[in-house]
Amino acid sequence: MKRWVMISSTVVAIAVAVALVLRPSRTLDPELPPPAHIPAEVRAALRGKMQRHGADMRELIMHLVVLDNDGAARIAGRVYDESTLVRSPDTERLEKFLPRRFFALEEQLKVAARRIVEAAARGDSAGQAEHFGTLTKTCVLCHESYLFDRPTTTDLGPDAAVGR
Ligand code: HEC
Numbered sequence: 687m688k689r690w691v692m693i694s695s696t697v698v699a700i701a702v703a704v705a706l707v708l709r710p711s712r713t714l715d716p717e718l719p720p721p722a723h724i725p726a727e728v729r730a731a732l733r734g735k736m737q738r739h740g741a742d743m744r745e746l747i748m749h750l751v752v753l754d755n756d757g758a759a760r761i762a763g764r765v766y767d768e769s770t771l772v773r774s775p776d777t778e779r780l781e782k783f784l785p786r787r788f789f790a791l792e793e794q795l796k797v798a799a800r801r802i803v804e805a806a807a808r809g810d811s812a813g814q815a816e817h818f819g820t821l822t823k824t825c826v827l828c829h830e831s832y833l834f835d836r837p838t839t840t841d842l843g844p845d846a847a848v849g850r
Pocket residue numbers: 716717718719720721729732733736737739740741743765788789791792795821822824825826828829832
């Protein structure tokens with residue numbers, strides 16, 4: 687009886703080991719759900735511009751937690767450079783689909799990224815961590831705004847220009 691227990695638990699252990707070896711080495715990255723009110727081509731254009739953010743944030747936090755100021759400054763600088771919607775020729779076209787808060791949050795992302803670079807230049811690790819928190823908040827709030835806020839200009843009704 688005891689022998690059977692040992693044999694079957696060995697079989698289970700081997701099965702688990704085999705499953706671990708065979709499991710896909712790359713799991714798919716999580717994605718935002720598609721917003722219903724944004725046309726596919728606009729989504730695709732935005733996605734192309736935004737795609738590096740996830741990888742950048744993972745890299746940034748690793749440099750930040752091991753107090754690698756140069757590495758953190760380099761990646762935060764990249765996040766700053768990559769966010770270019772606000773002052774791009776696309777802005778006007780995108781305003782039809784995106785809420786104003788979206789553009790404001792991109793500005794805030796740039797400010798937080800710049801503050802990380804500045805804190806890194808001072809060797810201020812706590813400051814970098816704090817601004818990393820602020821930066822993360824801009825990611826979450828912008829995704830929320832993207833999915834749920836109304837566009838800046840509505841369907842060009844009489845009130846379309848109000849508050850612009
Ligand atoms: C200005 C608004 C805005 C900000 C700020 C923002 N994002 Fe995004 N993000 C988007 C949009 C728009 C998409 C594209 C969603 C889609 O595919 O419809 C996106 C997509 C993504 C995706 C999914 C990419 C994919 O391939 O589907 C990830 C991951 C992501 N963002 C991470 C981040 C991180 C991390 C930050 C903060 C550093 C951030 N984002 C900040 C607007 C933003």
